[in-house]
Every structure is written in structure tokens, then in C-alpha cells.
Amino acid sequence: MNEGFQIIDIIFFAVIAGFILLRLRSALGRRTGHQPPPSQQRANNESNDNVVQLPDRQAEEDASDPLEPENEQPADELNEEDQLLAAGLAQITAADSGFTRQGFLDGAVGAFEIVIEAFAKGDADRLGDLLDEEVYRPFSRVIEERQEAGHSHQTTLVSIDENTVIEAGMNGRMAFVTVRFVSQQINVTYDAEGAEVGGDAAHVVTVTDLWTFERDTRSRSPNWKLVATRSPN
Numbered sequence: 001m002n003e004g005f006q007i008i009d010i011i012f013f014a015v016i017a018g019f020i021l022l023r024l025r026s027a028l029g030r031r032t033g034h035q036p037p038p039s040q041q042r043a044n045n046e047s048n049d050n051v052v053q054l055p056d057r058q059a060e061e062d063a064s065d066p067l068e069p070e071n072e073q074p075a076d077e078l079n080e081e082d083q084l085l086a087a088g089l090a091q092i093t094a095a096d097s098g099f100t101r102q103g104f105l106d107g108a109v110g111a112f113e114i115v116i117e118a119f120a121k122g123d124a125d126r127l128g129d130l131l132d133e134e135v136y137r138p139f140s141r142v143i144e145e146r147q148e149a150g151h152s153h154q155t156t157l158v159s160i161d162e163n164t165v166i167e168a169g170m171n172g173r174m175a176f177v178t179v180r181f182v183s184q185q186i187n188v189t190y191d192a193e194g195a196e197v198g199g200d201a202a203h204v205v206t207v208t209d210l211w212t213f214e215r216d217t218r219s220r221s222p223n224w225k226l227v228a229t230r231s232p233n
Helices: 005-015 079-096 102-122 124-130 133-148
Strands: 152-171 176-190 194-200 205-216 225-230
Touching: 079 152, 079 176, 102 124, 102 133, 102 152, 102 176, 102 205, 124 133, 133 225, 152 205
Parallel strands: none
Antiparallel strands: 152 176, 176 194, 176 205, 205 225
16 A cells, blocks of 8 residues: 555455445544443453443543644654554554555444444445454444344434544554544434434443454555444543
8 A cells, every 4th residue: 555545445445345445534424423221231251352341331532633644743742642642553554655644534434334323224345355353243233133123223413523543553564553433423223113222312321442454565456454442431
């Protein structure tokens, strides 16, 4: 992936490959949605973060990205956590000269919106192009159980208040980046008759997600896959 991530490439891959993830340096739509009933969620596994956790969450304080280009500091002035992040981003750049943090974030926001929309609509096929197999399976299972119950789900993504890279680096030839998303959402589940059986159409909730994306830097494919989703501890 030596060339930049232009939005026209995202559109091309979306049309040709059914929204295969991601051509970085792209910014996609704004309003999509998700949220399974709490009974469908899986608990965190400390040895494996490839789990789907999309419960109702408590409000979180917004935070800014300390390493945005306009706010970058000399390495010796960064705290230990930011130094590790800067080193991880440098490792990815060394392996993939076309990588930039802002370009990646633009694509990650688009992926966030697409995945949430596809999950809310029960579009398992679309999710299959965006998710790693380990993440796809529980997403697909929740969709199947929702359909068997005769339920439908609607999510309005009111806003994305934060998208911050919090971890990055290389694992062999695999690049990984974890992004914290803080969003405002309205989530409602309906039964077959259209009655609300979960959520509240009049209530906006603050949701915090930690999503990890991965890409083989030796692959000719420019696409990143979502390989883990979790909530902050």
C-alpha cells in the first residue's frame, strides 16, 4: 500500500468487493448504527481480545489525541505512554511508507460507521468483508438470534465525538492500530409488531468502543480488518 488512501479507492473497493475494508485517507458517511441486547454479549477474555462487546455503556469523558500532527511534541517531551505510541506508529511507517495516522483515522471512522450500520441492519454478508473471522462469528450469531426472535434493531449515530489512536505497532509483518471511539447513539430494539422491547428512542447514550484494526504490510491489498472490539475496563 505505497500510494495514499484516496476516497475514490474506498468507493471503488466498496462497489467491487462489497465494502471490503479500508482504503485509508478516506472519510465515509455519518449516520449508521448498532447495539445487541445485553444477553447476546460475550465477556472479555484476558488472553483473547477478539470478542464482540456492544453493551449499554456508562458515559465517558472525552479526550483529545495527544499526538495529532498540529500538537506533536519532541520525543523526549512525551510521557512514556505517548512515547510507546509514537514508536509504534514509526514502526508501521517504516514497514508501510504510505501509512499516516490521520489517513488511517479517516478510514477507521468510515469503517466504524459501516460496521455499525451493517450490524444494526443484520447485514452479515457486508460484515464478512470488514471483519476478521474471529470477530465476524459472534456478530453473525447475534444477528441470527435477533432474526429468530423476530426482532429488529435501529441505531441512530448522532455524532462521533472522539476517534483517537491509543495503541499501534508491528507484530511480525502485521501492523495493528487500536482506536478509541466515543459516540452519541440512540438504540432501540423492536419486536415483530413494532413495539419497543429494548432501548429508548428518546434517549441519547454515550458509547465508548476500543477497536483494533490489522493489516499485513507485505500484502498488495490495501485493506485493514477489524480484529478486536472491546470496552474500556
